[in-house]
Amino acid sequence: MSDRLEDLPVVVIGAGPVGLAAAAHLHERGLPFTVLEAGDGPAAAVAQWGHVRLFSPWRYNVDRAAARLLRDAGWVEPDPDVLPTGGELVTDYLRPLADLPAVKPNIRYGARVRAVTRLGLDRLRTAGREATPFLVRLASGEDLPARAVIDASGTWSTPNVLGAAGIPAHGEATAAEAVEHALPDVLGADRDRFAGQRVLVVGAGHSAANTLLALAELAEQVPTTKVSWAIRASSPTRTYGGETADALPARGALGTRLREHVEAGRIDLITGFSVHHLALAAGGAVAVSDGTRTVTVDRIVSATGFRPDHSIATELRLDLDPIMGSTRALAPLIDPNEHSCGTVPPHGVDELSHPEPGFYAIGVKSYGRAPTFLMATGYEQARSVVAALRGDWTAARDVQLDLPETGVCNSNPVIGDDTIAAGGGCCGS
Numbered sequence: 001m002s003d004r005l006e007d008l009p010v011v012v013i014g015a016g017p018v019g020l021a022a023a024a025h026l027h028e029r030g031l032p033f034t035v036l037e038a039g040d041g042p043a044a045a046v047a048q049w050g051h052v053r054l055f056s057p058w059r060y061n062v063d064r065a066a067a068r069l070l071r072d073a074g075w076v077e078p079d080p081d082v083l084p085t086g087g088e089l090v091t092d093y094l095r096p097l098a099d100l101p102a103v104k105p106n107i108r109y110g111a112r113v114r115a116v117t118r119l120g121l122d123r124l125r126t127a128g129r130e131a132t133p134f135l136v137r138l139a140s141g142e143d144l145p146a147r148a149v150i151d152a153s154g155t156w157s158t159p160n161v162l163g164a165a166g167i168p169a170h171g172e173a174t175a176a177e178a179v180e181h182a183l184p185d186v187l188g189a190d191r192d193r194f195a196g197q198r199v200l201v202v203g204a205g206h207s208a209a210n211t212l213l214a215l216a217e218l219a220e221q222v223p224t225t226k227v228s229w230a231i232r233a234s235s236p237t238r239t240y241g242g243e244t245a246d247a248l249p250a251r252g253a254l255g256t257r258l259r260e261h262v263e264a265g266r267i268d269l270i271t272g273f274s275v276h277h278l279a280l281a282a283g284g285a286v287a288v289s290d291g292t293r294t295v296t297v298d299r300i301v302s303a304t305g306f307r308p309d310h311s312i313a314t315e316l317r318l319d320l321d322p323i324m325g326s327t328r329a330l331a332p333l334i335d336p337n338e339h340s341c342g343t344v345p346p347h348g349v350d351e352l353s354h355p356e357p358g359f360y361a362i363g364v365k366s367y368g369r370a371p372t373f374l375m376a377t378g379y380e381q382a383r384s385v386v387a388a389l390r391g392d393w394t395a396a397r398d399v400q401l402d403l404p405e406t407g408v409c410n411s412n413p414v415i416g417d418d419t420i421a422a423g424g425g426c427c428g429s
Helices: 017-028 044-048 064-072 086-098 206-221 249-263 363-367 375-390
Strands: 010-013 033-037 107-109 113-118 134-138 143-146 148-151 179-181 198-202 226-230 268-270 277-280 286-289 294-297 299-302 359-361
Touching: 010 017, 010 134, 010 143, 017 033, 017 064, 017 086, 017 363, 017 375, 033 143, 044 086, 064 086, 064 375, 134 148, 148 375, 198 206, 198 294, 206 226, 206 249, 226 294, 359 363, 363 375
Parallel strands: 010 033, 010 148, 033 107, 148 359, 179 299, 198 226, 198 299, 226 268
Antiparallel strands: 113 134, 134 143, 277 286, 286 294
16 A cells, blocks of 8 residues: 555544544545444444433434435435434444445454554654555554544543542452443343442443442332442532423423432432442442541442543643643633533544644543533534545534533433434533
8 A cells, every 4th residue: 555645544543423423524535434433333432321211312313424425325224303322323323334335344343542643753753744654553453544534532441530539439349349341231231230229320421320229129119229439529410400491392301300209219319439449348349438428338330430541641642631632722722621522612633633633532522621522523523634635625624513401411301202303402402
């Protein structure tokens, strides 16, 4: 293969929703591309939370370029007003997209990226840098040249720890067998691990809320199941979100239902609780302490969020915000101290650019530690970045994003209700 920059493919890291959206836009723009996916199929991370129902309907979960490609191939579009589960998102949209003749030959599964650098240049070398191809090294040892790199690998594999200070709590590693990461399938595949157990959920986001609602339902089926919820804040108001005022009815219903369970005593809420120490107790239980109070439980669900892992790009020139872990330009626009999902302003290639030309992190990884990401935001990022790579800066900077206000960022709506009225969604008002 030629190492001339213009002859090389754009390498996309990750075949999740946003990575595949980037592939669709690259195809439409006539740019050669290769998608590298560490899993054995498309959207491997989404499949792990496939039991969760999204709070936005199909009309807002499908990228426009992807939809155009699929329709040309005879795709039967799902009912736009139905709320899909993660599993349905994979089987009814992402897998058909990945299997299209325009996309499938360009995806490599089982291809884990270990490092991204410039061919023959480390981070210090400036002369000729912009015209030098990227080098993408795989875990297999294979090196791939690229004209640009779009990192859509997400953050699912790098969850935050339980420890309140951002490092593991004392004893966290010792108690690891009792700790579940976010969004276990409480009512399905993982039911036996939770039924009849004392369960503590730690975290204040929608991953925590989703799990708490499932556990509350399990406790109705198996009354010996006891559910506790620990948050660092003094009030759960932020987790409850906009409730009936939420522009997404399903997202608002999540907060309403959670409040009802707490007020009825079905969920024991512990406020102002920061995990400092875990110790194994009798019978395989775990004592969880904040230094003054101790809760003894059988299982812990760590729903404390995720963080980006930029270690593959340590030889690139990145301008990362020291707090958020996003680009410095994007950080103030997504700061969760100021914004919810629905109040993040439009942003595209300019806010996602680094001093390293041609390298972009998009999707949830672009948000660093901010939990305010929505799928529709990632689709618009992909469109903007690909337009810039084609040289269409007018389109790249014509960023349009209209998000519904209030709430946080993923949920399991009212059980049995998988439709909502048209008009609400990730990128529609």
